[in-house]
Amino acid sequence: MVAERVVSPVFIGRDEELSALAAALDAAVGQGPAVALVAGEAGIGKSRLLAEFARSLGPGVRVVEGACAELGSDGLPYAPFVTVLRRLIRVEGVLPGPYRQLARWFPELGEAGEAEGGKHRLYEEVLTLVERVAADRPLVVSIEDLHWADAATRELLGFLARNLAQPGVLLVITYRPPETGDGLLGPLLSELARRPRTTALRLDRLDRQDVGRQLAAILGAEPDAAAVRRVHERSDGNPLFVEALARAGERTPDSLRGLLLHGPRSLPGPARELLGIASAAGGRVGHRLLARVAGQDGAALDALLRELVDRGLLVTSGDGYDFRHALIRQAVYEDLLPGERSRLHARYAEALRDSGAHAELAAHAYAAGDRALALSAAYLAADQARGSYAYEEQVRLLDQVLELWDPRARLGADRIDVLTDAAEACMLSGEYARGIEYATAGLAAVDERREPERAARLLEHRGRLRHRLEATGVSDWERALELLPATPDHVQRGRLLGVLAMGLLPEVNRAREPFEEALAIGRRTGDPTVTVRGLLGVGSMTRDLGMLAQARTLAERLDGHDLLMTVPMYEATLHTRAGDQHRAIEAARDGIRHARRYGLGRSRGAELACHAGYSLILAGRWDEAAAVLEESLQEDPPPLPRQALRALAGYLALLRGDLARAADAAADVEDTGNGGMFPRYRLLCLLAVAQGDHERADLLLGRALADPALTRIYTSDARPVLVAGALAQRTRLAYGDGKGLRERVAKRQAELLAADAALGVDGPLDRAWQIMLRALIEDDGWDHAVGAWRELRQPYELALSLFHGARAALAAGDRPGSAARLREAARLAEDLGAAPLTREIALLGRPRPAQDGLTERERDVLGLIVEGLSNRQIAARLHISPSTAGVHVSHILSKLGATTRTEAAVIAHRQQLVAARSSSRGSR
Numbered sequence: 001m002v003a004e005r006v007v008s009p010v011f012i013g014r015d016e017e018l019s020a021l022a023a024a025l026d027a028a029v030g031q032g033p034a035v036a037l038v039a040g041e042a043g044i045g046k047s048r049l050l051a052e053f054a055r056s057l058g059p060g061v062r063v064v065e066g067a068c069a070e071l072g073s074d075g076l077p078y079a080p081f082v083t084v085l086r087r088l089i090r091v092e093g094v095l096p097g098p099y100r101q102l103a104r105w106f107p108e109l110g111e112a113g114e115a116e117g118g119k120h121r122l123y124e125e126v127l128t129l130v131e132r133v134a135a136d137r138p139l140v141v142s143i144e145d146l147h148w149a150d151a152a153t154r155e156l157l158g159f160l161a162r163n164l165a166q167p168g169v170l171l172v173i174t175y176r177p178p179e180t181g182d183g184l185l186g187p188l189l190s191e192l193a194r195r196p197r198t199t200a201l202r203l204d205r206l207d208r209q210d211v212g213r214q215l216a217a218i219l220g221a222e223p224d225a226a227a228v229r230r231v232h233e234r235s236d237g238n239p240l241f242v243e244a245l246a247r248a249g250e251r252t253p254d255s256l257r258g259l260l261l262h263g264p265r266s267l268p269g270p271a272r273e274l275l276g277i278a279s280a281a282g283g284r285v286g287h288r289l290l291a292r293v294a295g296q297d298g299a300a301l302d303a304l305l306r307e308l309v310d311r312g313l314l315v316t317s318g319d320g321y322d323f324r325h326a327l328i329r330q331a332v333y334e335d336l337l338p339g340e341r342s343r344l345h346a347r348y349a350e351a352l353r354d355s356g357a358h359a360e361l362a363a364h365a366y367a368a369g370d371r372a373l374a375l376s377a378a379y380l381a382a383d384q385a386r387g388s389y390a391y392e393e394q395v396r397l398l399d400q401v402l403e404l405w406d407p408r409a410r411l412g413a414d415r416i417d418v419l420t421d422a423a424e425a426c427m428l429s430g431e432y433a434r435g436i437e438y439a440t441a442g443l444a445a446v447d448e449r450r451e452p453e454r455a456a457r458l459l460e461h462r463g464r465l466r467h468r469l470e471a472t473g474v475s476d477w478e479r480a481l482e483l484l485p486a487t488p489d490h491v492q493r494g495r496l497l498g499v500l501a502m503g504l505l506p507e508v509n510r511a512r513e514p515f516e517e518a519l520a521i522g523r524r525t526g527d528p529t530v531t532v533r534g535l536l537g538v539g540s541m542t543r544d545l546g547m548l549a550q551a552r553t554l555a556e557r558l559d560g561h562d563l564l565m566t567v568p569m570y571e572a573t574l575h576t577r578a579g580d581q582h583r584a585i586e587a588a589r590d591g592i593r594h595a596r597r598y599g600l601g602r603s604r605g606a607e608l609a610c611h612a613g614y615s616l617i618l619a620g621r622w623d624e625a626a627a628v629l630e631e632s633l634q635e636d637p638p639p640l641p642r643q644a645l646r647a648l649a650g651y652l653a654l655l656r657g658d659l660a661r662a663a664d665a666a667a668d669v670e671d672t673g674n675g676g677m678f679p680r681y682r683l684l685c686l687l688a689v690a691q692g693d694h695e696r697a698d699l700l701l702g703r704a705l706a707d708p709a710l711t712r713i714y715t716s717d718a719r720p721v722l723v724a725g726a727l728a729q730r731t732r733l734a735y736g737d738g739k740g741l742r743e744r745v746a747k748r749q750a751e752l753l754a755a756d757a758a759l760g761v762d763g764p765l766d767r768a769w770q771i772m773l774r775a776l777i778e779d780d781g782w783d784h785a786v787g788a789w790r791e792l793r794q795p796y797e798l799a800l801s802l803f804h805g806a807r808a809a810l811a812a813g814d815r816p817g818s819a820a821r822l823r824e825a826a827r828l829a830e831d832l833g834a835a836p837l838t839r840e841i842a843l844l845g846r847p848r849p850a851q852d853g854l855t856e857r858e859r860d861v862l863g864l865i866v867e868g869l870s871n872r873q874i875a876a877r878l879h880i881s882p883s884t885a886g887v888h889v890s891h892i893l894s895k896l897g898a899t900t901r902t903e904a905a906v907i908a909h910r911q912q913l914v915a916a917r918s919s920s921r922g923s924r
Helices: 015-030 046-056 079-091 118-134 151-163 185-194 208-219 225-235 239-245 254-265 269-279 287-294 299-310 326-334 338-352 358-368 371-387 391-403 415-429 432-445 452-470 474-483 491-504 508-525 528-542 545-555 563-577 581-597 604-618 622-633 639-656 659-669 680-690 694-706 715-735 741-758 764-778 782-792 795-811 815-832 835-845 856-866 871-878 882-896 901-910 913-923
Strands: 034-039 062-067 139-144 169-175 198-202 314-317 320-323
Touching: 015 034, 015 046, 015 169, 015 198, 034 046, 034 185, 046 062, 046 139, 046 169, 062 079, 079 118, 079 139, 079 151, 118 139, 118 151, 118 169, 151 169, 151 185, 169 185, 185 198, 208 225, 208 239, 225 239, 225 326, 239 254, 254 269, 254 326, 269 287, 269 299, 269 320, 269 326, 269 338, 287 299, 287 320, 287 338, 299 314, 299 320, 320 326, 338 358, 358 371, 358 391, 371 391, 371 415, 391 415, 415 432, 415 452, 432 452, 452 474, 452 491, 452 639, 474 491, 491 508, 491 528, 508 528, 528 545, 528 563, 545 563, 563 581, 563 604, 563 764, 581 604, 604 622, 604 639, 604 795, 622 639, 639 659, 639 680, 639 835, 659 680, 680 694, 680 715, 694 715, 694 741, 715 741, 715 764, 715 882, 741 764, 764 782, 764 795, 782 795, 795 815, 795 835, 815 835, 856 871, 856 882, 856 901, 871 882, 882 901
Parallel strands: 034 169, 034 198, 062 139, 139 169
Antiparallel strands: 314 320
């Protein structure tokens, strides 16, 4: 490479293109002159890419830029080359030479000659100058906005590309690709593209993830997923638009308005009027509908549309048209007068009245002020949205129905029905807090005594919404059951019993009876939803996979029902607890596919992504886990699954050594007080250890042990937190100091063992965690832990156990046994990409150094450790800060391969490091 690149953190989503330009420059230096063509629409980041490329090059490369002005053939001939040559001559200091034609432009080049030879002589002099400059070091010449180039500029550029022979010259050319064939620019681009060593790049719009990264860079903080989605939709992934929208409201930012309206305002009257009509459609508009609203068709309309397409304002879309950018449509629409907008919407509403397109009709009728038509159309559209699994759209439309509500309207439903439907739609779309408001409003309006079943349905919805939002809801379900008759064949009662039992898990003793009663009702009545819930509950409590298979068969008959996603959740949970992560992953991914198919990707899909991500991490499939977690987070999931996803993503980042990403995730989940998020303690505790804050790690462990949720979650979720706490205590003992530390650690370890004893053992995975916990505390039984993790095929936990087993073997003097364990652990950790563990293994595997492995200052500190001094006392003795003393202690322990200060003192005596230190001082 010519120079190593350094990429700005604000530069987003163009790493491949930047690498391609670097490769093109390498080719120009090593093989001969090269060309790079960079195409992209306005605002896509062509200039930014070139600026970043130039910034990434070191002083050994000259970079000069010129740009074509938006003046076309009437502009100054050769404008970009004049700029380039001025820079080379006046800044780079080109020596005078045979430049008689160029001297007409730049007198410092010498005496100007007659105009003999015409432009051919001029072109030759430009060629000579460029090659002379590139003779001593590589030269990048960038010509921007070639689409505006005059004929002379195009001709000179083609001449240079054909005739350059000096290695080290890279011509970089940016342009906007023409919407249709361009008789002026096309031939030149075709010629350049056919030449050897030409790199052609086309900058595409950013995807949602890159828009999120750009927003984070602009705002200085991680934006929420809803904001990323909104900006991505409005900007269409154009970086310039993203920047303008970062802090903007709903209206088009003033900074963009002039740019967006430049083209539309330059249109002839009829074409501009048609563009305004199209903007009022709100998005894509079919040809027939546009023709009807415009009041014309045939050749005249086609001619106007052709002009709008050729100018890049509209694009064809199926049998209709859409704006090239959503922001252009919005700017054109906002540029209409209020009266114009109202009349256009009324015309659209009239044209759509009998079309069956209820959602479009509702939007236009609402904008035109026709409340009655908007109400009826919105209600019908909401039903259509539900039928197509578009639950977010259903919520929006039902909200409009409630806003326009008129009891005289003949909808076949009353306001309580609408509130009930809205609450259920919110549950499916993931808008849980909003759904609780709808259900509460419905309960305020319903008479429990006269309509108990209706009230019970609203209570069921509100309980499920509360459970998904904040893991509560039992009181609503219990109240709903009180309203219903306790008959053995009441389907609604059976459904409520199943929901209640699911909400009570993992408290099996409380959940067992309602699950069994729900299953009995389901079997008596033949109701599939009640039966499925009963089968899931009883099957999970008895670990009967056959019952879960029956539940799956029944659920598959319930097209689109969210039980299709509930079954794989239970399957994944059972497989995970059994230690069969591969089957758990398969079940969870199957559920995610169903969730996305039925419009539940944001809600149930996110919950299933937690199952899939966790099992993928345990199975050692970390790249897949990261992809699953990130994809689900991009869908803006509700709070609880978002926090769980972030906790898993942070844990994975920590295992890989990405402390910054882990810290960001930890900040997101630290303040949640919900027991369902108990694994956050593991992330927070291990992150504190990685950051060297051992006392904070201990404080967090204390909070976890005191949390009542510890006994209310699955033990296979609780024990990993205890294991994290045991790891923290080992590190605290190794690197901490202070009076009574060993006693405090021993007390905390006793608390961990007591917490462990209070938990049952829930399957092979939980048993393996328990074995590892006790090995960490007792520093014994590592072969047993290795065997447990090997059987479960969990590579990280296996590597970790091998590492600690190797350390124990080394302390016992078994160097061959330690080395064998370390070799396997190193291979596993390296394959996973577990950077921190890989480093620890490498440190332990290094031969323990003699005296010269320590610095002079470290030998001073080691002597004081041998004397039993704390970090603070060492700092005072050596006149350094306590934190600096702690760093020295950490380095000493690593270099000596010691796990504690006491062990370091023993090694110092055994290797006579203390005596050597005294002798060394005496010799000075």
